[in-house]
Amino acid sequence: MSAISGHENTFMPYKSRGITRKAQDRLTILLFLLPAFIFIAIFQIYPMIRSAYFSVWEWNGLGPLETYVGLKNFTDIWSDKSFWKGLQNTSLIVVWSLTIQLPLALILALLIERDLPGRAIFRSILFVPFVLSEVIIGQIWIKMFRPDAHYGFINLILDQFGLKAQPWLGDPNQAMACAFVALSWQYFGLHMLLYIAGLQNVPQELEEAARIDGANEIQTIWNITLPMIGNAIRTSVFLSLLGSIQVFGLVWVMTRGGPIGASETLATYMYRAAFLKFSLGYGSAVAIIILVLSLVLSTVYQLAAGRHEHVGGM
Numbered sequence: 368m369s370a371i372s373g374h375e376n377t378f379m380p381y382k383s384r385g386i387t388r389k390a391q392d393r394l395t396i397l398l399f400l401l402p403a404f405i406f407i408a409i410f411q412i413y414p415m416i417r418s419a420y421f422s423v424w425e426w427n428g429l430g431p432l433e434t435y436v437g438l439k440n441f442t443d444i445w446s447d448k449s450f451w452k453g454l455q456n457t458s459l460i461v462v463w464s465l466t467i468q469l470p471l472a473l474i475l476a477l478l479i480e481r482d483l484p485g486r487a488i489f490r491s492i493l494f495v496p497f498v499l500s501e502v503i504i505g506q507i508w509i510k511m512f513r514p515d516a517h518y519g520f521i522n523l524i525l526d527q528f529g530l531k532a533q534p535w536l537g538d539p540n541q542a543m544a545c546a547f548v549a550l551s552w553q554y555f556g557l558h559m560l561l562y563i564a565g566l567q568n569v570p571q572e573l574e575e576a577a578r579i580d581g582a583n584e585i586q587t588i589w590n591i592t593l594p595m596i597g598n599a600i601r602t603s604v605f606l607s608l609l610g611s612i613q614v615f616g617l618v619w620v621m622t623r624g625g626p627i628g629a630s631e632t633l634a635t636y637m638y639r640a641a642f643l644k645f646s647l648g649y650g651s652a653v654a655i656i657i658l659v660l661s662l663v664l665s666t667v668y669q670l671a672a673g674r675h676e677h678v679g680g681m
Contacts, residue, residue, distance in 0.1 A: 415658065421651035428647035440652035450653070452628050453636035456543055460550070460632070461611040468551045469558055469603055476562035477588065490563065494556035501553070505620030508549040512536050512621075536622055539629035546618045546630050553617065554610065558603045565599030566592070601672045608668060612661050633657050 422441070425434040444450050475493070479486045496504060512535035513519030522532040535545050569592055577587045593600070615634035618624065624631040624639065637657065641650020 418651040418654045418658075421648050422655050423652075424648045425646075426648040427645040428641070429645070436648070440649045441656075443649065444652055444656065449628055449631060450633075450636055453624075453631040453633045456631055457612055457614070457633045459543060460547060460614055461608060463547050464551075464607045464611045465604065468555060469607055471551075472555050472558035472603075473562050473600075475555075476559045476566060477592070479559075480563055480566045490556075490560065493559055496553045497556045499553070501616035502620055504549055504553045505617050508545070508552070509536070509621055512545050537626060539626050542622050542626060542630040546621050549617055549621060550614065554607075558607065561599050561603045561606075562596060565596030569595045605665065605668060605672070609661055609665060612657065612664065633660075 421432075423435060423437055424432045425436045425440075426432055479489055483489065510518070511520045514522065514532060514534045514537055516522045516526040516532045519532070519535075521535070525532060533541065536542050573591050573595070574587050577591050582590065613634055614632050615638065618630055618632055619635050619638065622630040624635040633653065634657065637650050637653035640646050640653060
């Protein structure tokens with residue numbers, strides 16, 4: 368009898384020992400995730416909370432917090448023309464990215480995946496700019512857009528065709544478009560690879576069946592290929608949307624928001640206020656606006672994309 372009791376205690380279920388197997392699994396998962404949670408809490412959540420706190424103070428970042436201003440920083444931002452110029456340029460980058468950069472990346476991905484000779488080399492070449500730092504990219508394009516025809520590569524080409532050299536980054540009407548060209552060049556390869564990854568999961572049998580049924584290439588792509596890579600397209604749009612709102616490094620290296628604020632973005636506006644004018648409270652208020660704008664747009668997009676996916680659309 369005692370032997371039987373000892374045998375039962377050895378194989379006692381987790382529940383009778385005070386912890387179930389399910390609870391033990393959850394505890395194990397939590398312990399593995401804890402380092403990531405700590406990292407996110409220290410380097411993301413805590414700075415956001417502190418920024419929200421600083422945004423209601425007038426503070427230069429050096430002395431103690433003494434002057435509480437409430438929502439004055441936000442009202443001052445709202446009445447500042449430079450802020451609206453930054454918002455306008457940020458919106459332009461969003462629109463240009465969604466209507467120019469992503470469609471071109473998709474078209475090139477479709478071409479490369481259609482048995483293009485040397486496609487592995489093309490993939491590598493187009494992806495290289497993405498792994499370079501924004502400072503290097505900015506310096507490359509500053510040289511490309513130099514206003515003289517002897518050292519500026521683009522103006523040298525124009526000169527060969529008898530066209531007039533352009534000021535490019537020195538022209539308020541051209542600076543923002545030039546910065547977007549550099550941005551597109553850097554992130555073009557990332558979106559192209561996302562589309563290629565999606566295209567590799569499209570069954571060739573479906574496309575061949577569509578062609579047998581009389582569909583031409585455009586109809587096959589529109590009705591078969593694009594719906595099948597819907598997840599890749601949604602991911603690409605989401606990354607492009609958030610990245611465009613937070614553009615800073617490349618624009619700052621190339622133009623510093625100039626000339627005369629022509630290429631100012633929300634991020635460069637925030638940096639200028641916080642670290643050049645030493646108005647950390649005001650800069651924190653701008654950061655909170657960027658954060659709220661990103662959260663709202665990403666939430667709206669995710670809800671819309673999720674609903675579209677639920678009903679079976681692309």
